[in-house]
Amino acid sequence: MRLVSDRSDVQPFRVMQMLDLVHRRRREGRDTIMLCAGQPATGAPAAALDAAEQELRASALGYTEVLGDRQLREEVARWHSGTYGVQTPADNVVITTGSSGGFVAAFLAVLDHGDTVALSCPGYPAYRNILESLGARVVDLVCDEATRFQPTADMLEALPAEDRPRAVIVTSPGNPSGTIIDPQELARIARWCEDNDTVLISDEDYHGMSFGRPLATARQFSDRAVVVGTLSKYFSMTGWRVGWLILPDELLTPVENLQASLALCAPAISQVAGRAAFSEKARTELDGHVETYRAARRVLLDELPKIGFPRFAEPDGGLYLWLDVSHVTDDSEAWCHTLVEEIGVAFAPGVDFDPVHGHRWVRLSLCAPEEETREACRRLGEYVNRRS
């Protein structure tokens, strides 16, 4: 009997496999520095923990409204409007099970089987895996140093007629690149999408984390754009599994109906805790975490060239640095596994993010404390020296 569908034949998510390996090593008491995952080590802000503790005793924790806890929707809307000077009505915010849950609902609401979606390459692998399993066709926008690893409106304009996409996904700050799309370029992309009947899906999961460059939301330029956000990154609440979509009016009912069947609602306790994560007190705590990412970034920018790794995308924000390792390997997956075994340092192999060139790249996370990041560089330098 055949149990497995053809559509489930998607690539493994190698970063998660590496993370499992780190967990296993740590369980066995083996020292491992984790630079593979984009996961804040800090945990939820104190205000969110207090709110969760109280709610746990006080409430039966049933399902929330399908579109999400009203107060949390209002907090997201206030934060988004206040940060970017846009009008974001709480009615257009939908709370989802991590932004991952939001992507599935948004893709289902926007795309029909066989529709084309343009993605930057390198890019976040789950988009491709979800889209392919849903029967969408992915077109790569190949990005390199020339555009700081981000797509441009010119790239969209240059697509042949048969590749004109139904939707475009942009991610800024990027994963794995850590680069930010300049607001003027995001405006051009948004205009191109409106002019070409293409839905712009803007993954803004890493907003709140810029090291200096201005960050724009797609809704500054188009109220037809779908914006995706999360508590997993800046808000340091990864395992609580809360994200959101900010949707144009027409998509609200389709997403509500899909979400009602896909998830019923996002986790109730996490939504209550999430409200408190937007408070001023929590934001001060969270801004402090961004300073630790900035410090880790500084260590990598200083140390990597010294130990023989001078080519990388300089992170403008977010949690990653995309590193060229082509002079030491043409199999970054095997290389990452060797590094974990031999020096106890875990990087993410680039093949997840770029199926064509990723075997010559790795992604480093900025989430480890400054001293661990420095130690990882020291071990890597020593390892490379030993072998040369």
Ligand SMILES: Cc1ncc(COP(=O)(O)O)c(C=O)c1O
């Ligand atoms: C670009 C990007 N989008 C979406 C996600 C999914 O995040 P979550 O489901 O935790 O909100 C991630 C996770 O790393 C990511 O890097």
